[in-house]
Amino acid sequence: MKADKTLDCMGLYCPMPIFKTAQKMKELKAGEVLEIVADDKGIKKDMPAWCSSTGNECLGLEEKDGEFHVFVKKKP
């Protein structure tokens, strides 16, 4: 999946990935995609929950070598 911006949250635990995502999303334009890279397993449930609360779209999650790549599209 392609992203317009990337956010590195490797080594960070809840609430930091969510907190940083909320902040970084402010920099994106509507419709742009942010890729969040994290290794905290909690992100598998946390990110869809955050998207559901804020109205942003969770496009999907890819797992490779212990890294979770989550793609979130900014709401219009």
Add this chain to the structure above:
Amino acid sequence: MADKEKLTLVVFSGDFDKALAAFIIATTAASMDMEVTMFFTFWGLNIVKKNEGKIKSKGILRKMLNTINRGGTKRLTLSKFNMMGAGTWMMKQLMKDIKHPTIDELITMAHDMGVKMIACTTSCGVMGLPEDSFRTEVESLAGAAYFLEEARNSKTTLFI
């Protein structure tokens, strides 16, 4: 602008671990666009007392209380296994090891995200705490009626 979902937290405990839980919940909720109010009462006041400086209270009992119960994030202890400070120290090391934010950092984050922090007037009265006993993030003092008004309008209310 659509009304945000509200979360109200009563923070009654003054323990290190409970303070962490309170602020992690508050900052995460704020990240999820919730409007968060934290009402600090009784031992919870210790979490938001200023770390440096004197707490000016009147009367021998109050002065004694505010000496043994000085408060401030740097003096908070674990609710279990404090072991005269050794346990709390160890927990801080573990947190540092995984780069977990400190309570001070969480308080700053919460404040930056618009989390409202209120101190309880009655607890302050009982313990003789003047308004300047608290850190700058504490917005104001209020009572139970204010808390209940916030709580009745909140989707979620938690007691810590």
